[in-house]
Amino acid sequence: MASVKIWNDNKYVYRNTFRGDPIVIPAGGFIEAEEQDAVLILGKLPNLIRDADGGYKPESYQMLRVEKPKVVAAMTSSAADLICNQCGEKSIDQVEQAKHILDKHMGDLAEKSRDEAGRKLQEALRKGK
Numbered sequence: 001m002a003s004v005k006i007w008n009d010n011k012y013v014y015r016n017t018f019r020g021d022p023i024v025i026p027a028g029g030f031i032e033a034e035e036q037d038a039v040l041i042l043g044k045l046p047n048l049i050r051d052a053d054g055g056y057k058p059e060s061y062q063m064l065r066v067e068k069p070k071v072v073a074a075m076t077s078s079a080a081d082l083i084c085n086q087c088g089e090k091s092i093d094q095v096e097q098a099k100h101i102l103d104k105h106m107g108d109l110a111e112k113s114r115d116e117a118g119r120k121l122q123e124a125l126r127k128g129k
């Protein structure tokens, strides 16, 4: 399960409860949570504190955001890049993928472009008549 950071961008400490446990996130600080918990925590209603005029005090504003670990994001995107779009085969790195394309698909590609060129030529001849 992926662990994420929940940042408190407020200049006041964030206090709430989650599943019966208190959550305290320092002003400008973060706590770590499981991603699915983070979604629920961000969806919680803030503990609204009213001031003397009946307005909400800034310390009750919910200014939380979730930061996903960059490593995971980078791995996900490069893993997606390394899936061959011709046959769906996964490669462990870019070098392996390049080898795979050269081995398995260069023939196909060349054939396809030959066909394409041939088709265009025939079309041109037909139009020329």
Ligand SMILES: [Zn+2]
Binding pocket: 084, 085, 086, 087, 088, 089, 100, 101, 104, 105
């Ligand atoms: Zn392939």
